[in-house]
Amino acid sequence: MTSKTLTLLVAAFFAIIVVIVFQQIHTSMHEQGIASGGPYDNAAAYPRAIAIIISGLVLLQVLMELVSGSRERIPLSPASLKRAVGLLVVFAIYLGCLGWLGYHLTTSPMVFAVMYICGARQIGKMLVAALAMSFGFAFVFERFLNVVLPGGVFNLNIPW
Amino acid sequence: MLFESLVAGFQLFLTPMAIGLTFVGILIGLLVGAMPGLGPLMGIILLLPVAIGLPPLAAMGFLIAIFVGGSCGGSISAILLRIPGTPLAAATLFDGYPMAQKGRAADAIGIAISASAIGGLIGGVVLIVASPLLAKFASGFAPPEYAMLAITGLFAIAIISGGSLVKGLISGCFGLLLATIGTDEFSTGYRFTFDSHHMLNGFHIVAVVVGxxxxxxxxxxxxxxxxxxxxxxxxxxxxxxxxxxxxRHWVNLLRSSGIGVFFGALPGAGGVISSFTSYAIAKAAAKPEERYGEGAEGGIVATESANNATVGGTLVPSLALGIPGDASSAMLLGALLILGFVPGPILFEQQPEFVGGIFLVYMASNIFLLIAGILATPFFVYVLRIPKFYLIPVILILCSIGTFALQASVFDLMVMFGFGLVGILFRAANFPLAPIVIGIILGPILESNLRRALLISREGYWIFVDRPVSATLVAVNVLLVIGALVYAYRKRHKLFSRAEEA
Incomplete structure (x- = not known):
């Protein structure tokens, strides 16, 4: 992937943001009656101005990239990319299941999976480390900081 | 006034929890600073959810100590591994690593810690003296001045933080836009909430920043x-x-600390610029026999005293004006707001004892840095030996529990993950992340003061040039942009010339 492609991706991201801003101004804010009037009533003027500035700046950045003609390649090996995507997938699954299955059933497997993605293969050591990290943090947060971690559908909470 | 504020601050500071957490904060700061890739900002971000559940001064002591410790910790890995734990310590390896190669690693670390602590204390003296004066001066500011000041802060950080002015400004504006999500304080209407009750107060800043x-x-x-x-x-x-x-290097120490404080007080400049500038000046002023670049003690003294003095400097505009000097101080301001305090002249007028307490935790942090840094060095060396495959899951757990603990909300976890993806894209495309945080912090200040200024104005936007301080700030902003454009043009011109010559 080149720097130009990445800039275009960021430009696409901001295009979506700007579209959302204007869509919200013309629908939700208009219906609430806060999209017009003076500085007190008009809650849409400021985000609209920022969205316009962002559009201008993004356009300028894209033009600069196109004019410069540089195609700097981002160095990323397939193995690195695989690890990065693997981490994101595992973490997304973890966050998705955290509320449903609870902290204790999800955290150790997530830690184990991340260590595996990193290339660790000493199963016994990894298992001990995953359990120690998971329960260690739970102890500190629940015992000392009074945080109630998600118990999930099984209501799994340890009364430390 | 200053003396009374410090005395009152003593009563808040002299509790086992405030002192203990300041000490723990230094240990954590040194730890995150020493680990390549982490650093003080990451330390503050990861521990912010823990801090906001604590009594206010203990929480601020904890976070400020992480900032102080983290600004020094990077030198340990720079000296031992030739990898600066943080960009702040990048200049330290010029002489720190050669010193370690000559078998003087312990000396190099000791000097780095001592110089950091002394630099930090000098920065603290400036903080204690200058910030009440600045706050007093700023107490006469009205909405136009605050609005322009917020723009100055944002411009300065956008210009300096990432190299590209346009990319920095885009990131900053993105932060400003994020700050508009939720209930509008003037009209009480809902903006970009998509009829979700989770969005009524916008995204939680910690979830955004952690992601x-x-x-x-x-x-x-x-x-x-x-x-x-x-x-x-x-x-x-x-x-x-x-x-x-x-x-023994007292002249270098004082000069570098002064440079550090100066750059710290300028929004956006920060520790990296101050440490490289101090190193360059110290090298230019040194005798040839000192052999800078080959393990000179003076090189470490210059960089480390400067980057820790920067912390004191950066807290001056942050506390006195509510304008953060860098991303770390923006997070400290975020913490202050979450804890129910409004940074700026009002804080100095209404809660002088709390301000005094902050001064004291900052000074204590630097004293603890000297003690803990020297006594616990073998522990940090041991931690540096921990492979990354243990470290990554630890941080992921900390991110998840910390973010969940904010409001016991799974929605915050989704926000964190979403902004994680945004962060990956921005990093890959070389867009700086720090201006986003500054934008989120400055956004409400900018919008409310802009709208208030327009409400009291009879001539619309002319109010910003009618008032002397506001007009000066407008001029500063224009100069900042012109300067950045000229610099960018010259840099580009040089690059093209070189390419043509090649």
């Missing part, structure tokens, strides 16, 4: 090499004699 910085950093780390590598390092504990070795 942008911590999650993207972990993805960056896992994409790198050496995940299973265990560095083979061993070093003896430095002695307190390092303090005297550092004091």
């Amino acid at each position: 942008l910085f911590a999650i993207s950093e972990m993805v960056h780390q896992i994409a790198g090499n050496g995940l299973l590598k265990k560095p083979d390092i061993n070093v003896e504990r430095p002695g307190f004699g390092s303090l005297f070795k550092t004091l």
Whole structure:
């Protein structure tokens, strides 16, 4: 992937943001009656101005990239990319299941999976480390900081 | 006034919890600073959810100590591994690593810690003296001045933080836009909430920042090499004699600390610029026999005293004006707001005892840095030997529990993950992340003061040039942009010329 492609991706991201801003101004804010009037009533003027500035700046950045003609390649090996995507997938699954299955059933497997993605293969050591990290943090947060971690559908909470 | 505020601050500070957490904060700061890829900002972000459940001064002591410790901790890995733990310590390796190669690693670490502590204390004196004066001056500010000041802060950080002015400004504006999500304080209407009750107060800043910085950093780390590598390092504990070795360079120490405070007080400049500038000046002023670049003690003294003095400097505009000097101080301001305090002249007028307490925790942090840094060096060396494959899941757990603990909300976890993806994209495309945080912090200040200024104005936008201070700030902003454009043009011109010559 080149720097130009990445800039275009960021430009696409901001295009979506700007579209959302204007869509919200013309629908939700208009219906609430806060999209017009003076500085007190008009809650849409400021985000609209920022969205316009962002559009201008993004356009300028894209033009600069196109004019410069540089195609700097981002160095990323397939193995690195695989690890990065693997981490994101595992973490997304973890966050998705955290509320449903609870902290204790999800955290150790997530830690184990991340260590595996990193290339660790000493199963016994990894298992001990995953359990120690998971329960260690739970102890500190629940015992000392009074945080109630998600118990999930099984209501799994340890009364430390 | 100042004396009374400090005395009142003593009563808040002299509690086992405030003192204990300041000490723990220093240990954590040194730890996150020493670990390549983390640093003070990441330390503050990861521990912010823990801090906001604590009594206010203990919480601020904890976070400020992480800032102070983290600004010094990077020198340990710079000296031992030739990898600066943070960009702040990049200049330290010029002389720190050669010193370690000559078998003087313990001395180098001792000098780095001593110089950091002394630089930090000098920065603290400036903080204690200058910030009440600045706050007093700013107490006459009205909405136009605050609006222009917010724009100045944003411009300065956008210009300096990432190299590209346009990319910095885009990031800053993105932060401003994020700050508009939720209930509008004037009209009480809902903006970009999509009829979701989770969005009524906008995204929680901690969830956004953890995603942008911590999650993207972990993805960056896992994409790198050496995940299973265990560095083979061993070093003896430095002695307190390092303090005297550092004091032998007192001229360098004072000069570099002064440079650090100056750059710290300028929004956006920060520790990296101050440490490189101090190093360059110290090298230019040194005698040839001092051999800078080959293990000179003065080189370490210059960079380390400067980057820790910067912390004191950066807290001056942050506390007195509510304008953060860098991303770390923006997070400290975020913490202050979450804890129910409004930074700026009002804080100095209405809660002088709390301000005094902040001054004291800052000074205590630097004293603890000297003690803990020297006594616990073998522990930090041991931690540096921990392979990354243990570190990455630890940080992911901390991100998840910390973010969940904010409001016991799974929605915050989704926000964190979403901004993690945004952070990855921005990093890959070389868009700076720090201006986003500054934008989120400055956004409400800018919008409310802009709208208030327009409400009291009879001539619309002319109010910003009618008032002397506001007009000066407008001129500063124009000059900043013109200066940045000229600099960018010259840089580009040079690059093209070189390319043509080649």
